[in-house]
Amino acid sequence: MSDSRAAAARRPGSARRAAVRAGAVALAAALLAACGSGSSESASGDGKTTLTVDLFGSFGYKEAGLYAEYEKLHPGITIKQTDTQDEQDYWKSLQTRLAGGGGLADVQGIEVGRIASVTQQQSDKFEDLGAYGAGELKKEFADFKWSAATSKDGKVLGLGTDTGPEAMCYRTDLFRQAGLPTDREELAAEWSTWDGYLALGKQYKAKAPKGSTWLDSVGSLYTIMIGQEEERYYNASGELIYERNPALKDAWDAxxxxxADGLSAKLDQWSPQWNQAFSAGSFATIPCPAWMLGYIKGQAGDAGKGKWDIAKLPGGAGNWGGSYLSVPRAAKHKKEAYELVKWLTAPEQQAKLFRKVGNFPSSTGAIAQVADATDPYFSGAPIGRIFGDAAKAAPVQVLGVHDKNVADQITNALSEVERKGTSPDKAWANARKGVANATG
Structure with missing residues (x-):
């Protein structure tokens, strides 16, 4: 999910301040340490263990029935998930808890744009899963997925969940009303380039149904375009290069x-308004990494079935998002947490997850299993082939320590352009200041 993933955050409650006696303060602190957000405790005396899983966006485990299946296979285990839809909020909260050492779940999700920060700066905060036997799983994962979560000294700090091969999702009913073709192959030919996609957007705008625009936000357009590049914000030497990257400038300009052409619904991704727009028909296309499929289904609901379809992405293949599952050093049940992570990321579960919610596997065995998958919700689109082909052709991206921070600053600046009318030059200057602050 996604990313490059998703809106109304659930946040742990803040600590209360009260003037109380010193003994009461100490007691309250002890209780908070034991019961903080994400903590995991065994029920006393009954041999049962509650594993906590703290995620962002939509990983789909609960929706696909995987937790229930695991609990059935392991009668002594109960799984409790908490989640924050906005990954930025999630990461800030996780950093606070890592620094304090308390309130951490047994399993924490890590977005791909953060994994270099974990391997290069926070390896002491997470368990080396190699110590639990994870090394034997290396052959099951795509090389780029495995290596990104491995530190220079060989520690395995997470197991890969999904990846984010990209396509374009679109509303066939809105296309028809605007007089545009709806066949996915014909559209893929018409928008084989981004210029073609934007030209078709102008045609749509001229005859668009009332209240509908071409795409959700220019931030999503930028993100999907830059996801087609091997080097985005950093080069292979770890040098921050975003200011002089011509591909980034092209994506920014587009x-x-x-x-400026009024092709966007001006919606901040993951906002409540953006969520509501899926069912309201506020936009006709959305750049669509594989994990977005489950999100669309969740927001558009049953009424959206058969109205959506999927076509090949303009400009070639790319990747947006993907995640890892990690076990913090402060986890209460490290061995049990590893066993859960191992099971959730196994080929069988990754294949099942893709078929049910659209999260494309990082397991090579699972990729082979889903090659023939189709999705009736998306007009029977051959999602296994579309996303499988995109995954094979996508570049192996260079990831830097502050990859996600840089991306967030740029998409925030683009939001200023489309929602506030800020000039592109001023917005870019604001993005540069934000990057400087975020990267230290």
Whole structure:
């Protein structure tokens, strides 16, 4: 999910301040340490263990029935999930808890744009899963997915969940009303380039149904375009290069031009308004990494079935998002947590997850299992082939320590352009300041 993933955050409650006696303060602190958000405790005396899993966006485990299946296979285990839809909020909260050493779950999700921070700066905060036997799983994962979560000294700090091969999702009913073709192969030919996609957007705008625009936000356009590049924000030497990357400038220019042409619904991704827009028909297309399929289904609901379809992405293959599952050093049940992570990321579960919610596997065995998958919700689209082909052709991206921070600053600046009318030059200057602050 996704990313490059998703809106109304659930946040742990903040600590209360009260003037009480010193003994009461000490007691309250002890209780909070034991019961903090994400903590995991065995029920006393009954041999049962509650494993906590703290995630962001939509990983789909609960929705696909995987937790229930695992609990059935392991009668002594109960799984409790908490989640924060906005990954930025999730990461900030996780950093606070890592620094304090308390309130951490047994299993924590890590977005791909953060994994370099974990391997290079926080390896002492997470368990080396190699110590639990994870090394024997290496052959089951795509090389790029495995290596990204391995530190220079060989520690395995997470197991890969999904990846984010990209396509374009679109509303066939809205296309028909605007007089545009709806066949996925015909559209893939018409928008084989981003210029073609934006030109078709202008045609749509001229005859669009009332209240509908071409795409959700120019931030999503930028993100999917830059996801087609091997080097984005850092080069292979770890040098921050975003300011002089011509591919980034092209993506920025395309996004700001789309804003100027009025092709966007001006919606901040993951916001409540963006969520509501899926069912309201507020936009006709959305750049669509595989994990977005489950999100669309969740927001558009049963009424959206058969109205959506999927076509090949303009401009070639790319990747947006993907995640890892890690076990913090402060986890209460490390061995049991590893066993759960191992099971959730196994080929059988990754294949099942893709078929049920659309999260594309990082397991090579699972990729082979889903090659023939189709999705009736998306007009029977051959999702196994579309996303499988995209995954094979996608570049292996260079990841830097502050990859996600840089990306967030740029998409925030693009939001200023489309929602506030800020000039692209001023917004870019704001993005540069934000990057400087975020990267230290």
């Amino acid at each position: 996004a700001t031009q789309a804003a």
